[in-house]
Amino acid sequence: MSGAGAPMLRLELGGITKQYPAVRACDGVNLRVQPGEIHAVLGENGAGKSTLMKIIYGAVQPDAGQMRWNGAPVSVKSPAQARELGISMVYQHFSLFETLTVAENVWLGLDRRIALAEVIGRIGEVAHTYGLDVDAGRPVHTLSVGERQRVEIVRALMTQPQLLILDEPTSVLTPQAVDKLFVTLRQLAASGCSILYISHKLDEIRALCHQCTVLRGGKVTGEVDPRGESNASLSRLMIGADPPRLQHRDTAPGPVVLRVRQLSLARADQFGADLADIGFDVRAGEIVGVAGVSGNGQRELMAALSGEDPRAPAGSILMDGHDVSHASPHRRRKLGLNFVPEERLGRGAVPTFDLAQNTLLTRTEAVSRSGWVATARVQRLAEEVMARFNVRAGGARAAARSLSGGNLQKFIVGREISATPRLLIVSQPTWGVDVGAAAQIRGELLKLRDGGCALLVVSEELDELFEISDRLLVIAQGRISPSVPTAQASVELIGQWMSGLWHDTTGTAQPAAVA
Numbered sequence: 001m002s003g004a005g006a007p008m009l010r011l012e013l014g015g016i017t018k019q020y021p022a023v024r025a026c027d028g029v030n031l032r033v034q035p036g037e038i039h040a041v042l043g044e045n046g047a048g049k050s051t052l053m054k055i056i057y058g059a060v061q062p063d064a065g066q067m068r069w070n071g072a073p074v075s076v077k078s079p080a081q082a083r084e085l086g087i088s089m090v091y092q093h094f095s096l097f098e099t100l101t102v103a104e105n106v107w108l109g110l111d112r113r114i115a116l117a118e119v120i121g122r123i124g125e126v127a128h129t130y131g132l133d134v135d136a137g138r139p140v141h142t143l144s145v146g147e148r149q150r151v152e153i154v155r156a157l158m159t160q161p162q163l164l165i166l167d168e169p170t171s172v173l174t175p176q177a178v179d180k181l182f183v184t185l186r187q188l189a190a191s192g193c194s195i196l197y198i199s200h201k202l203d204e205i206r207a208l209c210h211q212c213t214v215l216r217g218g219k220v221t222g223e224v225d226p227r228g229e230s231n232a233s234l235s236r237l238m239i240g241a242d243p244p245r246l247q248h249r250d251t252a253p254g255p256v257v258l259r260v261r262q263l264s265l266a267r268a269d270q271f272g273a274d275l276a277d278i279g280f281d282v283r284a285g286e287i288v289g290v291a292g293v294s295g296n297g298q299r300e301l302m303a304a305l306s307g308e309d310p311r312a313p314a315g316s317i318l319m320d321g322h323d324v325s326h327a328s329p330h331r332r333r334k335l336g337l338n339f340v341p342e343e344r345l346g347r348g349a350v351p352t353f354d355l356a357q358n359t360l361l362t363r364t365e366a367v368s369r370s371g372w373v374a375t376a377r378v379q380r381l382a383e384e385v386m387a388r389f390n391v392r393a394g395g396a397r398a399a400a401r402s403l404s405g406g407n408l409q410k411f412i413v414g415r416e417i418s419a420t421p422r423l424l425i426v427s428q429p430t431w432g433v434d435v436g437a438a439a440q441i442r443g444e445l446l447k448l449r450d451g452g453c454a455l456l457v458v459s460e461e462l463d464e465l466f467e468i469s470d471r472l473l474v475i476a477q478g479r480i481s482p483s484v485p486t487a488q489a490s491v492e493l494i495g496q497w498m499s500g501l502w503h504d505t506t507g508t509a510q511p512a513a514v515a
Contacts, residue, residue: 007034009068009070013030018063031220034211036191042212046392058077090149090156094148101138102134123136127154130183132177145343145431164188170199200406206226206229244443265312273299275478286455288457292460297477307332335422337425349361353400355396386414391410393411409432413426462495
């Protein structure tokens with residue numbers, strides 16, 4: 001507790017404990033946050049960070065411990081009560097109603113005496129002030145993951161909070177958007193707003209945060225000023241070791257596995273992006289990375305390549321010479337295509353299904369020709385994925401929705417990687433995972449590539465793409481740039497191309513050959 005004469009703390013936690021059936025998520029956690037302080041909470045996936053934030057926000061009740069708010073003891077029983085106190089939270093798993101518009105979702109968290117028209121105007125003001133591009137009239141189901149994240153952040157800022165909790169806020173934001181967000185957060189902190197900031201991006205924490213509390217296995221293992229730490233020292237506090245180093249060795253790519261030619265596709269809804277004359281190849285034994293600002297056609301391209309959208313023109317998508325433009329996802333999987341979507345819950349996994357059942361969504365080794373399912377083998381498959389990718393959960397029978405975001409991501413990516421695909425298409429492979437898990441996933445992708453798999457990786461993490469890709473493409477306004485060998489690219493060049501500027505004033509492509 002704060003001593004006599006000491007400045008009053010915005011938030012103080014003492015001995016917070018939360019036990020779930022299979023794991024103790026928080027084990028006697030203490031936390032102190034000053035007014036105007038940007039305070040990082042760092043830890044591995046499953047370390048208890050999200051549970052602790054939900055306790056502060058009133059979405060989860062602790063089994064033991066005390067919370068003090070502006071010096072007074074308080075028991076927060078609901079998010080509504082938290083918002084009344086001045087606490088707002090942006091969840092890692094979004095809490096938006098897909099059938100409602102952006103403005104209607106924001107309105108739900110505000111005083112209902114405010115007219116919807118006024119809410120729409122205020123959304124525009126907040127979005128403009130903080131450089132967050134948000135269309136108040138769009139239905140949420142038409143938004144990409146990155147666009148939904150912006151909505152969550154705008155919604156939280158609309159409440160003018162005293163404490164803002166951000167759970168992986170930059171996981172699907174571009175570097176330019178991250179820079180703008182940091183300006184916003186520093187402005188908020190300067191005005192007295194305290195910020196609890198959860199991120200696995202150590203560079204961000206070191207650049208932004210004043211203080212850092214590290215959790216491991218539900219317990220506090222360190223409290224440091226991250227500005228005086230290195231990535232290596234923070235990593236050791238978090239996972240007890242340095243993250244594994246990636247070995248990206250040069251290889252000669254093999255034959256073309258995926259060939260896309262003249263893929264033009266009208267948007268499926270009014271808020272989507274038209275695809276225009278998309279063309280590129282992906283060869284066996286190479287990783288082709290696709291960069292781009294969220295909402296520029298990534299979702300539509302992934303739907304066309306995975307088979308979710310079968311409207312592609314005949315002959316525009318070939319896999320090992322087979323025209324799969326109109327083929328179903330099942331037919332494409334038969335040819336060796338595995339796919340990881342950017343949305344974890346609802347598309348990558350069924351929330352109410354357990355992990356063993358979710359294995360059956362894309363893995364058929366345990367299903368006989370007559371349709372019988374060998375349940376013991378399904379469970380073994382799930383357990384093998386969990387062991388290989390260090391997925392922390394209450395066993396193969398744990399529901400997907402019970403996992404932390406990072407652990408669910410590890411399971412979904414691991415499920416597809418361990419199928420040893422001929423072609424793997426993956427969107428945002430390390431979204432929301434800790435530094436050790438991110439290094440492991442990237443290492444597994446490189447192993448697949450070295451084994452002859454063709455990989456197409458869509459990511460808004462430029463550092464990730466530069467680390468694992470052999471060639472880079474950029475998608476902007478539904479068009480694909482020329483490809484450029486990663487060794488010849490730069491962050492500045494890719495950033496320019498992300499604005500659609502890969503042609504000079506004469507209309508000639510900048511020097512980068514299409515593969």
